[in-house]
Amino acid sequence: xxxxxxxxxxxxxxxxxxxxxxxxxxxxxxxxxxxxxxxxxxxxxxxxxxxxxxxxxxxxxxxxxxxxxxxxxxxxxxxxxxxxxxxxxxxxxxxxxxxxxxxxxxxxxxxxxxxxxxxxx
Numbered sequence: 001x002x003x004x005x006x007x008x009x010x011x012x013x014x015x016x017x018x019x020x021x022x023x024x025x026x027x028x029x030x031x032x033x034x035x036x037x038x039x040x041x042x043x044x045x046x047x048x049x050x051x052x053x054x055x056x057x058x059x060x061x062x063x064x065x066x067x068x069x070x071x072x073x074x075x076x077x078x079x080x081x082x083x084x085x086x087x088x089x090x091x092x093x094x095x096x097x098x099x100x101x102x103x104x105x106x107x108x109x110x111x112x113x114x115x116x117x118x119x120x121x
Contacts (some may be wrong), residue, residue: 009077068105068109075101075102078094082095
C-alpha cells in the first residue's frame with residue numbers, strides 16, 4: 001500500500017505542476033520591450049568581452065569543494081546514529097564500512113595535495 005501512495009503523490013505533483021505552468025503561460029503578461037530585455041549594470045551599459053578567459057583552477061576548486069563537502073555531509077548522520085547501530089549489534093559492520101569510506105576520503109585528499117590541484121601558481 002505505501003507504493004500506491006508514492007505513485008499517487010508523484011502523479012499529483014506532475015499533473016499539478018503542468019497545470020500551474022499552463023495557467024502561468026495563459027495569464028502571464030508578455031512584454032517585449034527591448035529596454036526591459038537588456039541587462040542592467042548599475043546604470044552603465046553592459047560591455048561584452050569576447051576574450052574573457054576563466055582559469056580551470058576555479059572549476060577544479062569548486063568541484064573538489066563539492067566532493068569533499070558531500071563526503072563530510074555523509075559522515076554526520078553516521079556519527080549521530082552510531083550508538084543506535086552499536087545497541088542493535090551492527091556496530092562493527094557500520095564501523096568497518098565507515099572506515100572504508102574514510103580511507104577513500106583520505107586517499108582523495110592525498111591525491112589532491114600530491115597532484116597540486118589547489119596550487120594557484
